Amino acid sequence: MSFDDAYDALTDHDDDSRWAYGTGFADPLAGVPTAAPDGVPPADLAAYCVMLGDDALVMSHRLQQWVTRAPELEDEMALANIGLDLLGQARLLLSRAAEVEGTGNDEDSLAYLRDPAGFRNVRLAERLDEDFAHLIARLLVFATWRLALLDRLTASRDPILAAIGAKGVKEVAYHREYAAGWVVRLGDGTDVSHTRMRAAADAVEPLAGELFAPHELELRLAAAGVAVDPSTLRAEYDSVLREVHRVATLPAPPELQAVAGGSGRDGIHGPELTAILTEMQELPRAVPGGVW
Template identity: 65%
Template sequence: MSRDNLAGDLAGNALGALAEDHDDARWAYGTGFHDPLAGLDTAVPDGVDGDALAAYCLMLGDDALIMSHRLQEWCAHAPELEEEVALANIALDLLGQARLLLTRAGQADGTGRTEDDLAFFRDAGEFRNVRLAEAPRGDFAFCVVRLLVFATWRLALLDRLTASRDPVLAAVAAKGVKEVAYHRDHAAMWTIRLGDGTAESRRRMAGALAAVWPLTGELFAPHDVERRMAERGLGVDPSTVRAEFDQVIAEVLAAATLPVPDPAGTPHEPGRSGRDGVHSEEFHALLAELQSVARAHPGATW
């Protein structure tokens, strides 16, 4: 079997569990599931630090979880019904990625923590998502620009992550590439539509770009964990995807007749990023909402 076919089979096994009907009712995003990694080789690859692998999975999983939550906030607030459905589906795609990655984190570090434990019972300083994902909802222009930036960056990461030596990461990435390609294209469509639309829509898109762009510097500053995982063939150094990101964004903004912001963005301050557990005040409010029911009724099932 070719490597590409193997990755496809692994992805199908991993994500197929999400659609199956099981009796194991847990908090995990409102549906009962069996082991989400069933059918995959979950042994930590030889010579790999399980704690480092878990930390890396938390980074990718937290990005998806928190971005999903922000997108879910658009339910009943999007400008048209079709967009309600589109944003909800994008949020669900990211939620599926999050639960696989969080489950892998709890398995890799040997703690046995579930995705429920990691999503609902960690404090803010234990989350490792980039701050772009946690920024307040903003208006629809902000939603579009943030999604364009996030999806363009994540797609480049996932595309390279399909070659990971960790079979779980490779499987999640192989499926995620297809999902996030749609997310990026959907956001690009709206960027062009609004940027090259009315004077008001253009003004709002320009304002959204100005608000989002300072948050991009963090995306390409490799954390020590990311660097170590890349060196061992398990992860991706985010600095290596900057050129691809800049090219895609430039093409989309040119079609939208919007100016390209300064490529450098805001300088990244080492040790003070979301990857280090340093988050905004808005993140604490987000987390309180996300975790409120699970914490009020710990151990409950439905």
């Protein structure tokens, strides 16, 4: 099937309901021209798509772990849908990476057959949440940053990244709204909820600095008009976080700091990512290429 442009292709939906490894999902980029833009090394573009795809994949997995644990059924549904939105973004980005890379990988092999050191997600995405307040604080930081990034990505010279950005903006705007609503509800609620929301915000903020520290690959591709320099997202992020904290009667967010222990963009992760991948990759590794 072919489409007039990349956005139409990414927003087309079929009725494939097979949700298991190796069951033959339709290629989400089928019919879309996938060559790298002129002057852009395919390896660089593939690596950038892996970065953004891993962010979405790992965060999606964390969100799905909250199904049956959220305060209300409505929130379980909301978190499941947010996780599915991010999983869809991960599919598109990892498919794009595999196509451009041209080494025989596909979205499944990139998701299921890499070790932790091969993942390039920011460490915020893999963080284990102590309670619902910690999840909400982390989701607000993640969604505020990702929404600003995707919005700027709509101007990418790469038509696939631009289309992914346009599709993702509509999804992540809701993610940010949902998280902000809960931060306000808890922060401006009872003494207990305020105390727990404040503790959660304080715990998550140290991980936010990594989001705005440009990797050399991001700077190189941003100069080529393909990627986004994350340092340019700070003003929007700060403005949103300050306003949400104000309405939630929480202290203003502190100055961002570098994440101790290295960047996830360079494959530096903690034991939390290992635990995630052990769970997520168990079946594909036990039954390589399995189809059912």
